[in-house]
Amino acid sequence: MMDGTLDYAEYAPKANGMDIVFENVSFSYPKKTENVIRDVTFTIKQGQIVVLVGLNGSGKSTLFKLINRLYDIRSGTVFIDGHPIASYIAKTLQKATAMHYQTYTHYPLSIYEKVPRVCRLGMAALTLTPWSRQPLLNV
Numbered sequence: 001m002m003d004g005t006l007d008y009a010e011y012a013p014k015a016n017g018m019d020i021v022f023e024n025v026s027f028s029y030p031k032k033t034e035n036v037i038r039d040v041t042f043t044i045k046q047g048q049i050v051v052l053v054g055l056n057g058s059g060k061s062t063l064f065k066l067i068n069r070l071y072d073i074r075s076g077t078v079f080i081d082g083h084p085i086a087s088y089i090a091k092t093l094q095k096a097t098a099m100h101y102q103t104y105t106h107y108p109l110s111i112y113e114k115v116p117r118v119c120r121l122g123m124a125a126l127t128l129t130p131w132s133r134q135p136l137l138n139v
Contacts, residue, residue, distance in 0.1 A: 001072050001090070006083060008092040017046040018080055018097075020067060025076035027062060036062045039076070046081075068094050 078085040
């Protein structure tokens, strides 16, 4: 992975949060041939609350790993606050973000019952479908 030259703390806006844009992003893990995500495009505005919902293996954790520059994308572009993510020094971007992985718990609700509850709370729900690997943004 080539490190960028921009220090995120110097280029970050004063407000809380990040603008995150994925444009036609595809990614496969090293030494794997199948894409985990394929042609994913979405925008998350600074301060917007987003909930990622999807089946195991649908790419939710991969999106977070790409936002934190734990891996570089294979094709497409990710922008953080208007700059290509590869232009940032990875450690400064990672210092400005936080990831928390939830322990898997099965709740007795279907995804179709969970997503509307999230949307009623005024949050956006980003659903990754395993059959298309395309996100469906419900606002």
